[in-house]
Amino acid sequence: MNGKGESEMDASGRRRYSVLEYREFLNQFTQEYPNYRKNIYRPLFWEEDLFTMNVEDMKSFLIDKVCANSRSLKYMQDNRIILSKFFGWCESRDIIPFNVFESQEYALGIFQEYMIERMDTVPIYGEEVERVISGIHTDRELSEVLIRGFFEGIESIADFVRLRGHDVDFEEETLLYRGVRRKMSPEFLRAVRAYWEASGTEAQDGKARTHDYLLRALSRSGGEGKDEEQYRRNQAKNVRRCMSRISVKSACELTPERLYVSGFLEFVKKKCREEGRDHVFFVHIFRCGYETKYHKFIEIYAKEYGMPGKIYPEKLRLRCYPYVVKDKGY
Numbered sequence: 001m002n003g004k005g006e007s008e009m010d011a012s013g014r015r016r017y018s019v020l021e022y023r024e025f026l027n028q029f030t031q032e033y034p035n036y037r038k039n040i041y042r043p044l045f046w047e048e049d050l051f052t053m054n055v056e057d058m059k060s061f062l063i064d065k066v067c068a069n070s071r072s073l074k075y076m077q078d079n080r081i082i083l084s085k086f087f088g089w090c091e092s093r094d095i096i097p098f099n100v101f102e103s104q105e106y107a108l109g110i111f112q113e114y115m116i117e118r119m120d121t122v123p124i125y126g127e128e129v130e131r132v133i134s135g136i137h138t139d140r141e142l143s144e145v146l147i148r149g150f151f152e153g154i155e156s157i158a159d160f161v162r163l164r165g166h167d168v169d170f171e172e173e174t175l176l177y178r179g180v181r182r183k184m185s186p187e188f189l190r191a192v193r194a195y196w197e198a199s200g201t202e203a204q205d206g207k208a209r210t211h212d213y214l215l216r217a218l219s220r221s222g223g224e225g226k227d228e229e230q231y232r233r234n235q236a237k238n239v240r241r242c243m244s245r246i247s248v249k250s251a252c253e254l255t256p257e258r259l260y261v262s263g264f265l266e267f268v269k270k271k272c273r274e275e276g277r278d279h280v281f282f283v284h285i286f287r288c289g290y291e292t293k294y295h296k297f298i299e300i301y302a303k304e305y306g307m308p309g310k311i312y313p314e315k316l317r318l319r320c321y322p323y324v325v326k327d328k329g330y
Contacts, residue, residue: 073318123262141195148188150259163214182306286324
């Protein structure tokens with residue numbers, strides 16, 4: 001595009017707009033759709049000639065540039081919706097002849113496949129988790145608590161650093177997590193005890209003796225109020241550093257996301273085997289789209305797994321699907 005305010009034609013006879021014209025379209029669009037302003041007001045959208053891109057160019061733009069290193073299909077899908085809205089807005093004003101995102105070659109599934117191909121992510125199941133844990137020598141107690149906790153259903157670092165010692169019930173073998181008592185493995189509970197012993201926190205009568213945080217006593221960070229929030233931020237940094245060290249030394253990328261999704265997938269695989277269901281059934285549960293025969297199962301299994309709060313099957317499906325596609329366990 002030139003910057004003089006005059007439009008021109010490309011080799012295919014399509015009108016090419018100047019930088020000034022194009023930016024004015026974006027401005028007008030975001031005035032009508034202010035919720036998209038944050039997404040659209042990025043240099044990427046202002047510097048690229050979206051109208052003359054073919055499907056390969058658009059896939060590269062959306063996934064490699066807009067989504068960058070994101071592994072979230074939902075993030076890609078949300079940005080694709082915004083682009084489609086913008087193209088539809090331009091079509092309604094005869095700026096472009098049609099919205100390419102309504103054509104089959106720009107279907108969501110094509111962008112999903114392209115993105116998944118570029119994801120270096122596969123599930124890590126129980127056997128590999130045990131191998132990694134057995135090889136840990138530095139910060140062994142904390143590392144094992146983290147790995148087992150994420151793998152058994154604690155979703156994020158923020159969730160982990162908010163857990164209190166009294167959320168653990170050794171007699172019932174449960175953890176109070178987001179208001180739900182969920183069953184934990186004996187290995188996780190043993191790891192918690194070992195960590196507490198190493199860090200000077202004691203347990204009594206099957207529960208933690210104090211209301212200190214599960215990972216570290218609050219008193220060590222200085223007090224309540226603002227100090228409490230500072231403690232959480234500092235501890236979150238400690239957790240990230242610990243997970244990074246484990247990943248480097250074990251040559252196995254371990255992130256809360258990968259462990260969390262992998263633990264749920266292993267649970268669903270086990271349920272499918274127990275119920276006499278094959279691998280095809282397992283894959284269909286997570287296949288992106290509204291396949292009513294399988295649609296309900298992800299919510300059923302998620303509730304049985306112990307996921308707290310309201311479960312949104314489509315969000316969970318989008319989150320798990322790349323791991324299912326790249327699963328080397330079959």
